Amino acid sequence: MSDETKIILPESELPTAWYNVLPDLPTPLPPPLDPQTHKPVSPDMLSAIFPPALIEQEMSQERWIPIPEEVREIYKLWRPSPLVRAHRLEKALGTRARIYYKNESVSPAGSHKPNTSVPQAYYNMKAGTRRLATETGAGQWGTALSFACQMFGMACTVYMVRVSYDAKPYRGILIRTYGAEVFPSPSDKTQAGRAALVENPDNPGSLGLAISEAVEDAATHADTNYALGSVLNHVILHQTVTGLETKKQLAMVGETPDVLIGCVGGGSNFGGLVCPFVPDKLAGSKVRFVAAEPQACPTLTRGEYRYDYGDVAGLTPLLKMHTLGHGFYPPAIHAGGLRYHGDAPIVCSLAKDGLVEAKAYYQKEVFEAGRIFLQSEGFLPAPETTHAIAAAIEEARDAPEGKVIVLLYSGHGMLDLAAYDAYLRGDLENYAYPDAAIKKALESCPKVDGF
C-alpha cells in the first residue's frame, strides 16, 4: 500500500518488450476470415495495407515482442505513466477500498492511443511507407496517429467523420498543427467518398464510410499504408505497455490487485491493462477483470459471440467477436470512442472463457462519476474514461477493508467539454434497447459455416 500519491516507475524500468497474450489464451483465437470466401485470411492479403512487422505481430505466437529502441525513445516523452493512488476519491466515496488509476491522459495526444500509433508509424517507416491513412470518429485516434507520423517524419491523412469534423473543430486543428492533413468524410479524395457525395452532398458521414475511404486511399497508393487504432491483436499487444507498467508499480508498493477496470470501445485500453495479468489469473490469482461499456452500445453484455465484419460496409475481414451486428448504429452518445458494434477478438475470447466480466452504464451515471472524480482528484476525465470510473465507484461501494481497485484512466476530457455542458444542463439522454431491438440488429451478421 502506498502513502505516496503518485507511484512513479523510473525511466530505466520502462518495459523493453510487449506481452503477447495469444499463446496464453485458454482457447486459441479463431482466425480472421476473408469477407468474400469465408476462408482464413493469409498474411499477404494484408500486405497491401499493413507492413510485414505488424502482420507478423498480428499472428505471432511469441510471448514477448521486443519494443524497438526508437519507439522507447518516443514513449519516454510521457512514459512510464504514473499510477496514482486516488486518496481523495476514496475519501469522497467513504470507501474502505484502495483505488489506483493508471494515468494515460499524460501522453501528448491526451490518451492511451499513442502507445500503438507510435510503433505502428515506426514499423511503417522502417518498411518504407511514406504516408499513413486512417479514419477517426471523435478524433482521439487521428490525433494520436498524426503525432506519431510527425515523430518519424511521415505524412498522415485522416478521414474524419464529417459530423464530428464540424462539431469538434479543435480536433482537426490539433491534427493539422501536427502537420497531418484531415478531410471531412465523405470527401472527394476517394471513390467511396465521391460516390457518397453524389448520392447526398450533405452526407454526415459514418465511421464505416471513413474506414472505407482510408483503406481505399492506402490500397490505391503504393507509398501509403493504413493504420487502425483498436480491435486488432497488434494494437492490444502495443497497449500491454500499460498493464506491464501497472504490474511493476503495484509491486513497488506491495499491492495485489483485486480488480482491474477499463472502458471498452474497440477494447484496446482494457486489453492492454488486463492481458499481462492473464497468466496470473490462469495460475490461480483471484484478480477480476471488469470491462465497462455504454448501455447505448452494449456489445459485451448483450451482443453475440460470432463472426462479423469489422466495418459497417462489410469490406474488412470477418472477426470472431461479441457483436451487435455490423448494421447496428449506436446513438450519438458523448463517449464517441465507445460507439463500436464489435470488440477486439482477444477481449471477446477472454470474456467468452469467463475471464472478463462486462458491465454496462447509462450516460447520466458515467458523467456523474466523472464529476465526482473531477471534484475529488481534480482532473477532468474523457467521456469514455468515465465508464471505467463508474465501474470503480461501483466496486468501491460496500468493499471490504483493503480491497485494491485499479482502473485505466484512458484520457482527459479537455476537448470534450461540450459533453460536460450537456450533463450540467441536464440534457443527457439515457439510451437503452429492448431485447427485440438487439435481436433485430444481430440479423445483419453474416452466416459463416464451419466456425
Place this chain on the structure above:
Amino acid sequence: MSDETKIILPESELPTAWYNVLPDLPTPLPPPLDPQTHKPVSPDMLSAIFPPALIEQEMSQERWIPIPEEVREIYKLWRPSPLVRAHRLEKALGTRARIYYKNESVSPAGSHKPNTSVPQAYYNMKAGTRRLATETGAGQWGTALSFACQMFGMACTVYMVRVSYDAKPYRGILIRTYGAEVFPSPSDKTQAGRAALVENPDNPGSLGLAISEAVEDAATHADTNYALGSVLNHVILHQTVTGLETKKQLAMVGETPDVLIGCVGGGSNFGGLVCPFVPDKLAGSKVRFVAAEPQACPTLTRGEYRYDYGDVAGLTPLLKMHTLGHGFYPPAIHAGGLRYHGDAPIVCSLAKDGLVEAKAYYQKEVFEAGRIFLQSEGFLPAPETTHAIAAAIEEARDAPEGKVIVLLYSGHGMLDLAAYDAYLRGDLENYAYPDAAIKKALESCPKVDGF
C-alpha cells in the same frame, strides 16, 4: 547532464517551504500606496478582501515560509512536476545547448496557476471565508481558483470578461464543472457591472471591470474574499515551488543552469522560477534570467519603472512597477494571459537592478516556436508558454557546447486551439507600437511625490 528524458523528483522531496525573495532583493521593495492619499497601505486596509495569513506573506521579511501540510497534500496530485530534457527539440534545432523544460501543464487546471490558487483557498478556508470572488480574462486563473475552492469545500464566483466568456465557452464549462459559478462581466450582480450595462447593454467587458466586480463582491459580502492570480508578492512566493523543485532536479543530474526563461504577463510563473536562484546570482553565479513578453504588450522592454494602479479603473493600491500606463489597452493577441499593462513589483525590482533581461516577441514568431515544440516534443504549449519557447530557441541558436537552458512550460494549449488555427491560416497579426504611442499611453500614470 541527463540521459533520461524526464527528471522526476520523488514526492518526499516536494518542498516543505516557499522561498520569499523580499529580504534578499538588492533594493528593498517600495511599498504599495493608497490610491487616494498616496500613503503606504497598512495591512488592515487589505483585510476587507484578504485573509491575515496572505497579508502577512505579502509583507513578510521571513526568507522561508512553511507550506501547510494540507496544501502539500493537494500539490501531490501533480507535484513535483517533471523537469524534461527536450532531446528532440535540441535535435530539431541542431543546437549544442541542452534544453530543459519544467512542465507545469500537468496540473489539473493545465497551468502553473494552481500553485497559488490552492494556498490562497486554503488560508481563506482557515480564516473562515466561505466564498472567493475573482476575475478571469482568458480563463486560466478562473479555472485554477475554482479547482482550489472545490478542494477545500468553498464556493467560488468568477467574473469572466464577457468577450472571452462568449469566445471560449469551454473555459466556463470547466469552471462550472468544478462547482463554481461564472458570470460574464459586466454582470448584473454588482453595482459596477450594472452601471456598465446601463451605459451599454452590449459592453464586451475588460479585465479592469471584472476586477472591479470581483473586489466589490468581496468587499460587500462578509463571508467572501477576493483572490488575485498574479502580480502580488504572495502569489510569487507560492510559485517559488517551481523554482525550488527545478533547482533540486538540476542538481540530481549535475547540471548548472546558464539561463532561466519564463514568459511574463503579471510575472508569477517567471518570478516563481527565478527567485530561488537570486541568492546564487547575488553570490556570483553567472546564471541569467530572461523574461519573454509580447511585442503587443512590451511592459518590461518599453515601459517605465514608476508607480501605477494595478487595474484599469484606478481602484487598487499603487504599485511600483514597469508599466505602460494603466490606460494602456493591449490588442487582442491570443496570449491573453500576457495582456497586462504592468508587472509584478518583485520582477520589476529585479529587472531595475539588472538581474532580469527582458525580450519581446511578435505573435507569428511565438506560434512558430510553439509549432516547432509540438512537432518535436509532441506537446501543445499554451500561447503564453510559446513566448518562453521562442526565447529558449533564440538562446539555443549559436550556443556554445553544453550551454544549459531551462524554461518554464507554464501551460498546455488544449483550450487555445482556435489560436493555432489562426496561425495555420496565416491570420495572425504582428502588433507593435511606435515610441510615440508608448509615450502617450504612459500619460495615464498618476503623479506620485516622494517615491
